[in-house]
Amino acid sequence: MKTINDFDFNNKKALIRVDFNVPLNDQFQVTDATRILSAKPTIIKILEDGGSCILMSHLGRPKGAQDEFSLRHIISKVEDVLGVEVKFAENCIGASAEEAANNLNPGEILLLENLRFHDEEKSGDKGFAEALSKLGHIYVNDAFGTAHRAHASTTIIAQFFPNKKCFGNLLAKEIESIDKVMKTGEKPVLAVLGGAKVSSKITIIENILDKVDHLIIGGGMTFTFVKAQGGSIGDSICEDDKMDLALDIIKKAKAKNVQIHLPVDVIAANAFSNDAETKVLEVAQIPNGWQGLDAGPKSIANFHQVVMQCKTILWNGPLGVFEMENFANGTIALGDSIAEATNQGAFSLVGGGDSVAAVKQFGFENKVSYVSTGGGAMLESLEGKTLPGIAAILE
Numbered sequence: 575m576k577t578i579n580d581f582d583f584n585n586k587k588a589l590i591r592v593d594f595n596v597p598l599n600d601q602f603q604v605t606d607a608t609r610i611l612s613a614k615p616t617i618i619k620i621l622e623d624g625g626s627c628i629l630m631s632h633l634g635r636p637k638g639a640q641d642e643f644s645l646r647h648i649i650s651k652v653e654d655v656l657g658v659e660v661k662f663a664e665n666c667i668g669a670s671a672e673e674a675a676n677n678l679n680p681g682e683i684l685l686l687e688n689l690r691f692h693d694e695e696k697s698g699d700k701g702f703a704e705a706l707s708k709l710g711h712i713y714v715n716d717a718f719g720t721a722h723r724a725h726a727s728t729t730i731i732a733q734f735f736p737n738k739k740c741f742g743n744l745l746a747k748e749i750e751s752i753d754k755v756m757k758t759g760e761k762p763v764l765a766v767l768g769g770a771k772v773s774s775k776i777t778i779i780e781n782i783l784d785k786v787d788h789l790i791i792g793g794g795m796t797f798t799f800v801k802a803q804g805g806s807i808g809d810s811i812c813e814d815d816k817m818d819l820a821l822d823i824i825k826k827a828k829a830k831n832v833q834i835h836l837p838v839d840v841i842a843a844n845a846f847s848n849d850a851e852t853k854v855l856e857v858a859q860i861p862n863g864w865q866g867l868d869a870g871p872k873s874i875a876n877f878h879q880v881v882m883q884c885k886t887i888l889w890n891g892p893l894g895v896f897e898m899e900n901f902a903n904g905t906i907a908l909g910d911s912i913a914e915a916t917n918q919g920a921f922s923l924v925g926g927g928d929s930v931a932a933v934k935q936f937g938f939e940n941k942v943s944y945v946s947t948g949g950g951a952m953l954e955s956l957e958g959k960t961l962p963g964i965a966a967i968l969e
C-alpha cells in the first residue's frame with residue numbers, strides 16, 4: 575500500500591483529491607471544518623517536503639456551475655485551518671487551471687473549483703480525468719468519503735499516474751482502521767450494530783459474522799429479532815418481511831460460534847415523542863400502545879460486560895432514538911463503555927451512516943481509537959466490498 579510517506583514531493587506538484595464537502599450556512603460560511611482539518615496532515619507533509627498542493631473536491635450536489643456551490647466560499651476557512659494562503663482556479667480543468675498549476679511554486683496551495691460543476695466528474699469520464707491529470711505530477715487520494723464512488727477524480731484519474739499514485743494520511747488511516755477490525759484485530763472482536771432497520775444492515779451483518787466473536791444488536795433492529803422469536807413488541811418498529819432473515823442470522827451466528835447479544839429490556843414509550851410517558855419493560859413483553867425507543871438498564875449493564883471483555887470493537891448505529899433526549903441514554907452508556915474499554919487498551923472504530931453524528935453529539939470523539947470520516951464508504955467497507963477509489967491506487 576503506497577502512501578505519501580513513500581514519495582519525496584520536493585519540487586513536485588501533488589494533485590490531491592480531498593473531501594471538502596463541508597456544511598455551509600446561509601451566509602456561505604463553513605459551519606464544521608472537520609473535513610478540512612482531516613486533510614491537513616497530508617497537505618502539510620507535502621509542503622514540508624518542498625512540494626506544492628493542488629486540491630480538488632466536490633461541494634454539494636450542483637446542477638452545472640451554480641455559485642451557491644462554489645468552493646470559493648471555503649477559501650478563507652481553508653486558509654485558517656492550514657495557516658497557508660490558498661490560490662483559487664475558477665475552473666478545475668482547461669487553460670486557466672493549467673496556467674494556475676504551472677505557476678504554482680513549492681510551498682503553495684491551489685484550490686480548484688467544484689469538480690461537480692462538470693457532469694463528467696460523476697459519470698467517471700476518462701477525458702475529464704485526463705484533463706485533471708495534466709495539473710499534477712503525483713496523484714494523492716485522501717478522500718475516504720467518496721472512495722466508494724467510481725468518479726473521475728476519485729478512481730478513473732489514477733490510471734494516468736502509473737507508479738505516481740498513493741493514499742494520503744487520512745485515507746491510509748481509514749484503511750488501516752477497517753483492516754484492524756476486519757482482518758488483524760486482536761480477539762475477542764465485537765461489533766455493535768444499532769440503528770433503525772435490519773434491511774439496511776443485513777449485508778454488513780452477514781459479512782461481519784465471519785470476523786467477530788460477539789455481536790450486539792440494538793436500536794430499532796432489535797424488534798424484528800424479538801418478534802421473529804415469538805416475543806410481543808407492541809408498536810415498536812419492525813420489518814415483518816425480515817423476520818425469516820433474522821432467524822437465519824441467529825442460526826448462522828450459532829454455527830459460526832458468534833455470540834449475539836440483544837437488549838433484554840427497553841425504555842418503552844406510549845408515543846414516538848420525547849414528551850411521551852415512559853416505563854421500563856422486558857423486551858419481549860411490550861403491550862400494544864407502547865414502543866421500545868431505547869435500551870433499558872439491564873441491557874445497558876449486559877452490554878457493558880460484553881464491551882469490557884473485548885479487545886477490538888466496531889460501533890455502527892445508535893442503541894435508541896438518540897435524537898430525543900429521553901431516549902439517548904442507551905447510546906450514551908454504550909459510548910461510555912467503549913470509551914472505558916479503549917482506555918484499557920482496546921481498539922475501537924466508530925463509523926458508518928449516522929454513528930459519527932451521535933459520537934460527536936455526546937463528546938466521544940476523542941475517547942475512541944478512530945472515528946471514520948466516511949458514512950457510505952464505511953458501510954460499503956463493512957459489507958466487504960472493495961471500494962473503487964482504493965482499488966485504483968492499489969492496481
Ligand code: AMP
Nearest residue numbers: 769770793794866867891894895896927
Ligand atoms: P441508521 O441510520 O440505520 O444507523 O439508523 C439511525 C436511526 O435509528 C436514528 O435516527 C435513530 O433514531 C433510529 N432508532 C434507533 N433506535 C430506534 C428505535 N428503537 N425505534 C425507532 N428508531 C430507532
